[in-house]
Amino acid sequence: MTVAEGEPGTEVSRAQDGGEAGLGALRDALNEVRRVIVGQDHMVERLLVALLARGHCLLEGVPGVAKTLAASTLATVVGGTFARIQFTPDLVPSDIVGTRVYHPSTERFDIELGPVFVNFLLADEINRAPAKVQSALLEVMAERQVTLAGVTHQLPRPFVVLATQNPIESEGVYPLPEVQRDRFLFKVRVAHPSAHEELEILHRMSVTPPVAGKVLDPAQLLALQKAAEEVSVHQLVADYVVRLVMSTRSPGEYGLRELEETIEIGVSPRATLGLVAAGRALALLRGRDYLLPDDVRDVAVDVMSHRLMLTFDALADGIEPEDVVRQILMSVPPPLVVWNQGQR
Template sequence: MTVAEEVPSGTDAEVLRQALAEVRRVIVGQEHMVERLLVALLARGHCLLEGVPGVAKTLAASTLATVVGGSFARIQFTPDLVPSDIVGTRVYHPASESFDVELGPVFVNFLLADEINRAPAKVQSALLEVMAERQVTLAGRTHPLPRPFIVLATQNPIESEGVYPLPEVQRDRFLFRVRVEHPDAREELEILHRMSVKPPAPRPVLDPARLAALQDLAEQVSVHQLVADYVVRLVMATRVPGDYGIAEMADTIEIGVSPRATLGLVAAGRALALLRGRDYLLPDDVRDVAVDVMGHRLMLTFDALADGVAPDDVVRQILTAVPPPLVVWNQGRR
């Protein structure tokens, strides 16, 4: 990959920090989740938020939509939902004796799929074209979705009754899977003080046009060849761990991550670098997003699952085993 001349990005980074600060004015704690939501947005990726009820997953998604600007829709996924409820359908008008296409609620900039694992597989599969191609095909016609477009989905990982686990092919469509934990005691007290009176309302900081420009800028972040090679080594370590000094992982990993993980590590790393005020990618950026990009794409063996091995821990072991390169940037040149 070629290295572009360094361009000033302080103003863009400042705007992004303002957007983060505005979301954090509403959301107490959950720093990791809030940052990952903005990074996924800059990287044109989708984000799956996984956590128990009441940890501000839905509030964070709706707050980000308000801060960034653009249209927003929330779909509460339920077992009786059908695909036409989300993508649209053909409607017959007796007066004109003709069919018209009624577009569904997915035609927005921000789509919140709340409790996505409560809907059956047929409904979940209806999102595949939406997430991958950002379009919907109805009655033989293709309808493009608004740009920018992002799916923010939530699910409860501890519930087992009345839920439909996401298939691997759909999990692979999400750039991030972010685990959302309970707040600590200090944050819990701050939630009580902040939300027991009139809750703060978010204010818009960006608009869709500025956001699209920032997404284009994130794609221009330079990637050193050594960093690109590091990304590939991390991915290959999940497929042939013996070649990277972790042969014991062969009994833990059933199937390694897909090429989408390779692209996702670079895209998410670029967005994080832009957020940090740089126009070049560092190995630390890749390492910071690796667990959220790769964890949900790993398929573990039956024995590993029976032993309670967590995919995120496997990714952390790979990060320890595969050393990052030493990359020195000097005025945008290698």
């Protein structure tokens, strides 16, 4: 299979002002975050890609690897309103979405909107809240609205949930249900820094920690999100995305019979949409207005792994969903890109 594209020299960004201004702003935003966050380039890039793709991002890692700092720093760089909610077992839905409050002076009930009515919501340790609170976020994340007393209130645009969770704790933790994990565009595993990065953290953060400055604003981000949606997708690349998704549901049909005993339930259609949306955003970040198979492959693990449900035997054997997705990427061939020289 072959995808025909224009000449490599025709790479452009359809971002703000239709040219280099939008791409330059994105690079400036990345550099500003990296001025505060040492290493963790994969996590920082995925956070920005999630913003461009209008998706939510779940960061999973042990304490102290800059998950919360990265989320709050990105919100500062991009601009807009920001709120952090520390999820605890005693949290109730009204603490996050709002409630009706009776005012004796006016003898009537008024709606008090909750802290979710911001551009960037940091849900810290999201797996510490009970199911009732987690379910309250479903409407917020999917429809970007809140219904209180029969009245629907739209959330500000842009809106994104950046959530963190600690995978090693088991006391006082409520694992996220599959339906809520599916609402996240990305699940990014955050590892410990290397020895070189650890030394840089010591030098950078032990005196006067750097503070990020504002690079973008909500209007610019909305324009960049629109530009990401306009990134073109060739039919063969779309077919590749579908084949990746279908290989998780019917692995035997794609030469992956060994995964039939590993995968209980394949990924949902949200994975299909997520692969394209995230790939488009990554292509825009890389300065292109068209999607390549490599863009899809680069985001596939973070988009698909948390949507896979493995069998009990696979879990008992310690098989990780990320390894399953990597095996699929190795077995399902991408279309070949051939440049049409001389065509514009």
